[in-house]
Amino acid sequence: MPVNLILLYVSDFIDPHRVRIHDRRFQHMRSVHQAQVGERFRVGVLNGMTGEGEVVAISERQVELNVRLNQAPPKPLPLQLIMALPRPKMLKRTLETVATLGVKDLWLINSYRVDKSYWSTPILRPEKAREHLLLGLEQAGDTRLPRIHLRKRFKPFVEDELPALARNTRALVAHPYDAQPCPAPTSEPTTLAIGPEGGFIAYEVEKLREAGLEAIHLGPRILRVETAVPVLLSRLFPLEL
């Protein structure tokens, strides 16, 4: 797989314009790209600027790059994304996809159709989740790490937190029944809730509506969560974002 961006951490810098890398990123540059002295790669500092890095030294154990960081990363989506916790296999891909698409705030919440066991997956451990988010950022060429908020109880979240999150935003829940068509793309701040496989149950949709969310549908086809996410974000936001 290509690396569209090599993410750099503050700890990689050995002086203000030079980094030294010796982990997974180095392995990848070496084995996949057969990086050579003089070659250039797109780089970006985690939560910072992007630019170009030129290989100035490479050994069996590490690579050194001179870096010039002069470009802002892509704009974040003005979105608060709320998702019923997907099953582990899908969670991995979901974390990568939301990071790739520019989501910066993701709430993973409980729902009647979320199996309790999903909450004990190692993928939810901060360091594991972060790995998948970083892969998504590298894919997109982005540097800004999304924040994940875990809410293991549906009702307290929807009653006590969600109304304030949703206020003054375009607040939506994707739901195939008794819903309006998905609205046109705009850049306005948006709160979007996406249910589990099989959807939110009627009680949950009712609670989400009470919190200020309007139900929207995506047309006659029922989509898997991992397909629904890119479809919804493409329909809700303009191309520039």
Add this chain to the structure above:
Amino acid sequence: MPVNLILLYVSDFIDPHRVRIHDRRFQHMRSVHQAQVGERFRVGVLNGMTGEGEVVAISERQVELNVRLNQAPPKPLPLQLIMALPRPKMLKRTLETVATLGVKDLWLINSYRVDKSYWSTPILRPEKAREHLLLGLEQAGDTRLPRIHLRKRFKPFVEDELPALARNTRALVAHPYDAQPCPAPTSEPTTLAIGPEGGFIAYEVEKLREAGLEAIHLGPRILRVETAVPVLLSRLFPLEL
């Protein structure tokens, strides 16, 4: 996982309004849904109408449903989708996703960045590919099986077939560089080419342009193929499709 639609085959019918099922579909209805006599399921005949089936008998080995087929399946996308053959793991998901999204004609073509080994994956065997397409249809609630066209040589396809396919359609190739922004949704007949991970090479983009395709981009982020497909189709076609 829920079954949004149970696909029926002509061979399932034991009289014009009754089917008998004893394969994977029966297992799923029994173990996942604990189907009971009197329960109703959405059903659809492969390449035909959809409707409702009521369980009238169930045993350890099979289930019988009375079916009423009175609804057309969702409309097909007016799209000829051309994709560089993805690696096997992604191919599976791609077949399911394109079937779910309503693609009916998929060309899988060679490209410089398609590893030769990908062409020998068992997933390309017609019966295997069909399985994944059927899963995608069941997910969407659709019945019309997509056609897959394999083209193992890039140049003959692009020179001899593509110009005729592209003629009188909105003909596009997704390409991040030197490209127009993705156009607005319309229902017009469309031909869309999507490259491999890492993209088509310059020579290939040039050949695709000569065949009448215009390069379009999806904004500042670089997407994986499996994310690019739903994003492109959502941007190119209106919600009703």
